[in-house]
Amino acid sequence: MPVGILGGLRRGSANPPYDYDNNKVFEEDRAMRESMEFDVVIVGAGPAGLSAACRLMQLAAEQERALEVCVVEKGSEVGAHILSGAVIEPRALDELFPDWKERGAPLNTPVSEDRLYLLKSAGQAIRLPDPLVPKTLHNQGNYVASLGNLVRWLGEQAEQLGVQIFPGFAAAEVLYREDGSVKGVATGDMGVAADGSRKDSFEPGIELHAKYTLFAEGCRGHLGQQLRRRFELERNADPQHYGLGIKELWDIDSARHQPGLVIHGSGWPLQGDASGGFFLYHAENNQVVVGLIVDLNYVNPWLSPFDEFQRMKHHPVLKHYLEGGKRVSYGARAIAKGGFNALPEMVFPGGLLIGCEAGTLNFAKIKGTHTAMKSGMLAAETVFEALVDGDEGGRALEAFDERFRASWLYEELYRSRNFGPALHRFGALGGGAFNFLEQSLFSGQLPITLRDRDEDHARLRPAADFSSIAYPKPDGLLSFDKLSSVFLSNTNHAENQPCHLVLKDAEVPVASNLPCYAEPAQRYCPAGVYEVSGDEREGWRFQVNAQNCLHCKTCDIKDPAQNIVWTTPEGGGGPNYPNM
Incomplete structure (x- = not known):
């Protein structure tokens, strides 16, 4: 029998009740909170949230109206948790700030060339001729850039326009009015010990009240998941589908560097029912970003996305550029790739879901920045119109749907609606041919x-159906282990705080997931958060190393029992990505 299970415990007891949809908190903590009033509160300082904030203030300036807008961000600074490839299409940026070049937006490397490969084996590859590459993967007019740096720049623009940005504060609870509409959010308490007691540094959370609240937490947002359930926002949508994106930033030999070169590919090492694709982008300053996106609908529980990525870098197509270089940063993040068919209803009483919180990424382009920005801008225009009309916190936001349907965002997502389902149904070759046509x-x-319509976690099959995968040991030159990788992400969480990775049932990992699926959490997590130790005689032990967490949300998505709930840790915790 199990020796014990660590992690995933909330305040006060070994197996406390927890209301995942109604944010159960202690009443004495709620009574200690102070509150602040705003016209609009935005949760998340990513491209969607900051674009919404900027557009709101632009509209207010145009009509000479006073407007109080607040953005709350769980990262230690704006951009700290932002991770993307990224090749950025400037379409939305052109609309938001037509003079972005003069303002110094960090888009300095235009795409110079596209290449698309199919990796057949560890040493073979086929480069597809440009005429056979789908239009969506052509990047003329786009830029290789750091999305984190672009978001930092957007934050500067927002502050210059009068937006109040609060980094280091995690929105931990949704607040509701008596009529059921969203009233705002509360930030998490600071200085709470792992056993639930208050440390000397204890500070209660702050309530941020607003006439409207926009949720831009990114893919699989904790509060967004609660809103989806409470307001049944997914009742007319297909299940959302996800991929895990793992990325590294490298300094490489200047002789191998080609600024603006964009390389995409699929195939090896992902085999069988596992699918996804890799990218390698040549940025400025002799740097490249390399990564692998693994679709989280894979069926083999022995698969480790992290280890697939590490061995992929040894393929000659990538090794040619990386060999002799130095890895300088690492990160991972889930992406919402269900596209148009999986879009929820974005509007609910008192607010909206925007950006990757809603799932606006265009997987056919492998791009979500311009779509996230546009969704935020459309939300801002809708909210501002409602405020002008005096509809404070009411139900007039249905106008967003009409505005969305009339936009290029709707048209772009609609045209790509079959891209992901085709790959899942027909495989890389058949789906690729369908998508090209x-x-x-x-x-x-x-x-x-x-x-x-199959949810990603439900696709996992028993471990006994497969042979375990023997991954090669990292060589320390091209491939690396998880812990040294996490070190490069600058991940840090305050010690002695409640574990933010909540287990609904602490017995499930050892009693159910281990015998059936060989407990896949120890492999799908790209940061070594989950470990299983012990043996049959002494018993097995499930360990949660929450301090390693990159906030990628993969565990919340892929756990076959849906037993792990990602909640917000103390504000400011998590990765601190530079130039990612």
């Missing part, structure tokens, strides 16, 4: 809509 010859207008 639909995107390049029919511009996404075929009169059919493919569906993908």
Whole structure:
């Protein structure tokens, strides 16, 4: 029988009740809170949230109206938790700040060349001729950039416009009015010990009240998940689908560096039902970003996305650029790739879901920055109109749907609606051929809509159906271990705080997941958060190393029992990505 289980415990007892949808907190803590009033509160200082904030203040300036807008960000600074490839399409930025070049936006490396490869084996690859590459993967007019740096720049623009930004404060609870509409959010308490007691540094959270609240937490947002359930926002949508993106930043030999070169590919080492794709982008200053996106609908519980990425870098297509270079940063983040078919209803009484919180990434382009920004701008225009009309916290935001349907964002996502389902249904070759025909010859207008209604976690099959995967040991030159990788992410969480990775049932990992799936958490997590130790005779032990958590949300998505709930740790914790 199990020796014990660590981690995932909330305040006060070994197995306390916890209301995941109604944010159970202690009443004495709530009574200690102070409150602040705003016109609009935005949760998350990413591209969607900051674009919404900027657009709101632009509209207020145009109409000479006073407006109080607040952005609350759980990262230690704006951009600290931002992770993306990234090749950025400037379409939304052109609309938000037409003079962005003069303002110094950090888009300095235009795409110079696209290449698309199919990796057949550890040593073989086929480069697809440009005419056979789907239009959505052509990047003329786009830029290789650090999304984190772009977000930092957007934060500067927002503050210059009068937006109040509070980094280091995690929105931990949704607040509701008596009529059920969203009233705002409360930040988490600071200085709470792991056993629930108050440390000397204890500070209660702050309530941020607003006429409207925009949720821009990014993919699989903790509060967004609660809102989806409370208001049944997914009742007309397919299940959301996800990929785990793992990324590294490298300094490479200047002789191998080609500024603006964009390389995409798929195939090896992902095999069988596992799918995804890699990227390698040449940025400025002799740096490249390299990464692998693994679709989280894979079926083999022995698969480790982190280890697949590490061995992928040994393929000659990538090794050619990385060999002799130095890895300088590492990170991982889940992406929402369900696209148009998986979009929830974004509007609810008192607010909206925007950006990757809603799932606006265009997987056909492998891009979500411009779509996230546009969704935030559309939300800002809708909210401002409601405020002008005097609808404070009411239900007039239905106008967003009409505005969304009339936008290029809707058209772009609709045209790509079949891209992901085709790959899942027909595989890389069949799905790729379908997508080439639909995107390049029919511009996404075929009169059919493919569906993908199997949830990612439900696809996992028993470990006994597969042989375990023997991954090669890292060589310390091209491939590395998890702990040295996490070190490069600058991840840090305050010691002695409640574990933010909550187990609904502490017995499930050892009693259920281990015998059936060989407890896949120890492999799907790209940061070594979850470990299983012990043996059959002495018993097995499930360990949660929450201090390693990159906030990627993979555990919340892929756990086959849906037993792990990602909640907000103390504000300011997590990774601190530079130039990512």
